[in-house]
Amino acid sequence: MNSKERIAKRVAKEFKPGNIVNLGIGLPTLVANYVPKDMNIFFHGENGVLGIASEVSEEKANPDLINAGGKFIDIIPGAMFFDTSFSFGLIRGGHLDYTVLGALQVDEEGHLANWMIPGKLIPGMGGAMDLVTGAKKVIVAMTHTTKGKPKIVKKCNLPLTSTRRVDLIVTEYAVIEPTDKGLILKEIAPDITVEELKKITDAKLIIPDDLKIMEV
Amino acid sequence: MNSKERIAKRVAKEFKPGNIVNLGIGLPTLVANYVPKDMNIFFHGENGVLGIASEVSEEKANPDLINAGGKFIDIIPGAMFFDTSFSFGLIRGGHLDYTVLGALQVDEEGHLANWMIPGKLIPGMGGAMDLVTGAKKVIVAMTHTTKGKPKIVKKCNLPLTSTRRVDLIVTEYAVIEPTDKGLILKEIAPDITVEELKKITDAKLIIPDDLKIMEV
Amino acid sequence: MKIVKAEEAISSVNDGDSLMIGGFLGVGTPETLIDELIKQNKKNLTIICNDTSFENKGIGKLIYNKLARKVITSHIGTNKETQRQYIEKELEVELVPQGTLIERIRAGGVGLGGVLTPTGVGTIVEEGKQVIEIDGKKYLLEKAIRAKVALIKAKRADHVGNLQFALTAINFNPMMGLAADLVIAEVEELVPTGVISPEHVQFPGALVDYVVIGGRSK
Amino acid sequence: MKIVKAEEAISSVNDGDSLMIGGFLGVGTPETLIDELIKQNKKNLTIICNDTSFENKGIGKLIYNKLARKVITSHIGTNKETQRQYIEKELEVELVPQGTLIERIRAGGVGLGGVLTPTGVGTIVEEGKQVIEIDGKKYLLEKAIRAKVALIKAKRADHVGNLQFALTAINFNPMMGLAADLVIAEVEELVPTGVISPEHVQFPGALVDYVVIGGRSK
Numbered sequence: 001m002n003s004k005e006r007i008a009k010r011v012a013k014e015f016k017p018g019n020i021v022n023l024g025i026g027l028p029t030l031v032a033n034y035v036p037k038d039m040n041i042f043f044h045g046e047n048g049v050l051g052i053a054s055e056v057s058e059e060k061a062n063p064d065l066i067n068a069g070g071k072f073i074d075i076i077p078g079a080m081f082f083d084t085s086f087s088f089g090l091i092r093g094g095h096l097d098y099t100v101l102g103a104l105q106v107d108e109e110g111h112l113a114n115w116m117i118p119g120k121l122i123p124g125m126g127g128a129m130d131l132v133t134g135a136k137k138v139i140v141a142m143t144h145t146t147k148g149k150p151k152i153v154k155k156c157n158l159p160l161t162s163t164r165r166v167d168l169i170v171t172e173y174a175v176i177e178p179t180d181k182g183l184i185l186k187e188i189a190p191d192i193t194v195e196e197l198k199k200i201t202d203a204k205l206i207i208p209d210d211l212k213i214m215e216v
Numbered sequence: 217m218n219s220k221e222r223i224a225k226r227v228a229k230e231f232k233p234g235n236i237v238n239l240g241i242g243l244p245t246l247v248a249n250y251v252p253k254d255m256n257i258f259f260h261g262e263n264g265v266l267g268i269a270s271e272v273s274e275e276k277a278n279p280d281l282i283n284a285g286g287k288f289i290d291i292i293p294g295a296m297f298f299d300t301s302f303s304f305g306l307i308r309g310g311h312l313d314y315t316v317l318g319a320l321q322v323d324e325e326g327h328l329a330n331w332m333i334p335g336k337l338i339p340g341m342g343g344a345m346d347l348v349t350g351a352k353k354v355i356v357a358m359t360h361t362t363k364g365k366p367k368i369v370k371k372c373n374l375p376l377t378s379t380r381r382v383d384l385i386v387t388e389y390a391v392i393e394p395t396d397k398g399l400i401l402k403e404i405a406p407d408i409t410v411e412e413l414k415k416i417t418d419a420k421l422i423i424p425d426d427l428k429i430m431e432v
Numbered sequence: 433m434k435i436v437k438a439e440e441a442i443s444s445v446n447d448g449d450s451l452m453i454g455g456f457l458g459v460g461t462p463e464t465l466i467d468e469l470i471k472q473n474k475k476n477l478t479i480i481c482n483d484t485s486f487e488n489k490g491i492g493k494l495i496y497n498k499l500a501r502k503v504i505t506s507h508i509g510t511n512k513e514t515q516r517q518y519i520e521k522e523l524e525v526e527l528v529p530q531g532t533l534i535e536r537i538r539a540g541g542v543g544l545g546g547v548l549t550p551t552g553v554g555t556i557v558e559e560g561k562q563v564i565e566i567d568g569k570k571y572l573l574e575k576a577i578r579a580k581v582a583l584i585k586a587k588r589a590d591h592v593g594n595l596q597f598a599l600t601a602i603n604f605n606p607m608m609g610l611a612a613d614l615v616i617a618e619v620e621e622l623v624p625t626g627v628i629s630p631e632h633v634q635f636p637g638a639l640v641d642y643v644v645i646g647g648r649s650k
Numbered sequence: 651m652k653i654v655k656a657e658e659a660i661s662s663v664n665d666g667d668s669l670m671i672g673g674f675l676g677v678g679t680p681e682t683l684i685d686e687l688i689k690q691n692k693k694n695l696t697i698i699c700n701d702t703s704f705e706n707k708g709i710g711k712l713i714y715n716k717l718a719r720k721v722i723t724s725h726i727g728t729n730k731e732t733q734r735q736y737i738e739k740e741l742e743v744e745l746v747p748q749g750t751l752i753e754r755i756r757a758g759g760v761g762l763g764g765v766l767t768p769t770g771v772g773t774i775v776e777e778g779k780q781v782i783e784i785d786g787k788k789y790l791l792e793k794a795i796r797a798k799v800a801l802i803k804a805k806r807a808d809h810v811g812n813l814q815f816a817l818t819a820i821n822f823n824p825m826m827g828l829a830a831d832l833v834i835a836e837v838e839e840l841v842p843t844g845v846i847s848p849e850h851v852q853f854p855g856a857l858v859d860y861v862v863i864g865g866r867s868k
Contacts, residue, residue, distance in 0.1 A: 261600070262530065263456040263457075263459075263600050263603055264456070264600045264602055264603050265599075265600050278599060279459070279648075279649035279650055280459060280460070280587070280598040280599040280600060280601040280649050281459075281599040281600050281601075282456070282457065282459050282600055284456075286457040286458075286459075286510070297599055297600060297602065298602070299597075299602045299603060299604070299605070299606050299607065299634075300456075300482070300530070300534040300603045300604050300607070301534045301535065301538050301607050304530065304531030304534055304535070307531060308531050308549065308550070308551060335519075338508065338509075338515060338518065338519070338525075338527075339507060339508060339509025339510075339515075340483075340505065340506055340507040340508050340509060340527045341506060341507070341527060341529050341530070341557075342483070342506050342507040342509070342530050343506070343529070343530040343531065344529075345529040345530075345531075345532075345551045345552055345555065345557065346529050346530060346531035346532070346551045349550050349551045349552075349553075350531075350550075350551070375555060375556045376554065376555045376556075377555065378551075378552075378553075378554075378555065379553060379554030379555065
């Protein structure tokens with residue numbers, strides 16, 4: 001199991017039966033692979049669907065049916081389509097139980113930056129700002145570092161996605177909970193020590209007495 | 217033809233083919249009787265329908281299908297149903313060509329009062345405030361007096377429905393256009409003189425050179 | 433979503449709760465749920481609704497049986513009892529323009545702080561409200577509104593709780609379903625999942641807490 | 651409503667016009683109308699859209715052919731040419747959060763002055779905007795937006811011009827149809843009035859100016 005799969009598998013454990021979940025493009029999409037079908041999770045695509053089943057092959061593709069990443073998809077029985085205004089009504093209105101997003105940076109206050117690198121990469125925020133502002137729980141799913149550089153930093157120097165504190169950070173090495181006291185290390189992977197983890201984390205980590213070993 | 221029918225018939229002449237029109241409860245409802253079918257007017261009911269055909273008998277009634285006055289109705293081919301938010305989106309967004317409403321008072325500034333008599337009659341504004349604020353053209357359809365008392369007054373002393381100037385006032389005796397100069401008498405009924413009309417009108421009427429005789 | 437009897441669903445309503453109730457002059461109103469509120473004799477309710485219907489129909493029955501402390505509504509003209517209680521100060525009534533009422537409910541449901549509407553500017557509806565000028569035009573700031581419970585009415589539900597409304601019986605129902613902590617939907621029939629096409633579902637079952645099978649519209 | 655060829659419909663668009671164009675990554679985008687804009691070589695357009703799609707698809711083709719002076723959009727990440735023109739200052743880009751963009755369009759279409767949203771508070775999206783506090787919570791005042799023309803895409807139209815959209819191809823289309831002075835709808839097929847049930851019509855034909863029959867989605 002590679003890093004991304006490990007992250008996806010761990011994130012999937014957070015959901016409860018019947019939850020409404022929005023998975024961001026890229027790594028977060030993999031989370032769906034680890035969610036048992038009988039949990040009846042409703043996967044939401046901000047482009048206008050509740051009840052995504054999975055991506056489909058070219059032969060099964062309907063040109064009018066995509067997810068928010070532009071991939072052709074299939075739907076579950078009991079799915080629903082709607083326009084963008086209803087879709088973001090669900091998002092902003094607090095009707096999504098979880099949104100899982102990637103990040104460029106997360107900081108000690110739990111702030112997330114994931115939509116631009118000034119002067120370099122300007123994809124735009126798409127639905128990310130609304131998702132982070134509106135979902136009941138925000139989970140950041142990302143590799144712990146990029147090209148060896150820590151992504152969990154003291155203070156984001158990239159433009160923030162929202163001033164709302166995210167609820168959980170899941171990397172291949174750690175599960176971290178941002179709180180008003182700071183970042184609490186909840187779980188650590190079995191193949192890394194706390195000291196090693198601190199070396200690849202810029203932000204201060206609070207190590208609690210009941211630190212658990214991450215199931216990988 | 218009684219007063220109300222005369223008013224309704226005259227109002228109906230204002231519409232153009234394909235117009236979207238909302239008719240208020242009471243007298244304004246009669247206007248539909250004088251609109252030729254081939255004008256393809258879309259009658260709007262703020263309760264959630266575009267394309268009202270007519271009221272229907274008990275036998276044809278569907279309990280889920282009413283107009284804004286609570287009467288059972290039928291619809292035209294090409295009608296559409298929607299929720300209240302879309303319905304008032306059409307109203308407030310300027311998508312209605314005409315709204316025809318009754319009035320308690322209209323004044324020299326073209327202001328309309330039609331939703332309450334303090335301490336006495338408090339039905340509430342329902343959709344009237346939005347209709348008068350949002351429709352492209354507002355037509356007041358009412359009898360010229362109530363129990364002999366003028367309804368076209370210098371200044372409304374009842375609570376206003378909107379500060380938007382109405383576009384036309386049609387009574388059994390006159391067609392009056394409120395402008396920034398005042399109320400211009402556009403048409404007068406053949407069975408009344410200008411002097412007689414002035415006696416039953418509290419507001420000042422401007423009599424133009426090209427005053428027309430109202431077709432009744 | 434759980435399919436339950438009216439009795440169980442309504443037992444979640446407490447005295448003093450705020451309730452949004454769907455319907456327009458009784459059409460699209462959950463009559464079975466209303467009868468159960470009366471049966472369980474709930475007290476001091478704040479009711480948010482388009483109108484108070486007629487004395488013997490829909491929301492009118494709640495007024496007649498004195499379950500309400502306050503009504504936030506656009507129209508009470510069809511119910512003399514509401515007007516009587518209001519004039520005699522037995523009932524608090526907040527009159528809101530219909531388009532403003534639905535937008536305030538929608539704002540509450542979709543996470544907006546309020547509504548900037550031209551409706552009511554310069555009238556007594558403006559009293560006590562902030563007026564905001566945008567590009568030279570005045571708008572009232574009308575605050576978002578939410579309720580503890582929404583009682584809504586649909587024609588049918590599937591086994592997921594997805595709802596479909598009938599004709600003009602849709603009115604306030606879907607927006608109210610977004611704007612309350614607990615959503616109870618009365619339906620006339622239950623159909624297998626898939627009978628309502630995903631393109632025709634009008635309210636997602638994932639947001640419905642209880643479905644109650646009631647009678648047919650009359 | 652008039653049924654016309656793309657050529658006639660697009661001849662109503664003038665250089666410098668503001669255009670709303672439906673679609674999400676090209677799905678639900680009126681390709682025939684876009685091709686005609688390019689054929690008629692319209693210039694200096696302001697385009698309001700969710701995203702700029704891909705270089706060879708949908709709105710991306712307008713960018714590639716340099717018809718746009720400005721784009722108001724939520725995402726340009728799938729189109730390198732948009733990013734290049736933006737960085738090299740050949741194109742003005744206003745980035746708007748997607749939920750704010752659709753609400754601003756809706757506000758323009760339904761007669762509201764603006765939107766009070768928590769999205770963007772405390773971020774660079776807040777810059778230059780009014781922050782309004784309601785009951786202790788901060789909201790950005792995001793202004794309503796309208797356009798001269800809306801180019802929307804539906805699956806089918808009936809003879810009245812009533813529209814029905816397909817699956818996720820609905821996205822921005824109906825709200826854009828409310829927020830423009832002229833509405834041009836591209837559809838894949840025309841059906842007799844009544845084939846689309848009044849309960850399934852998603853946009854009223856009474857608000858559609860031109861219907862253009864285009865190709866099938868690919």
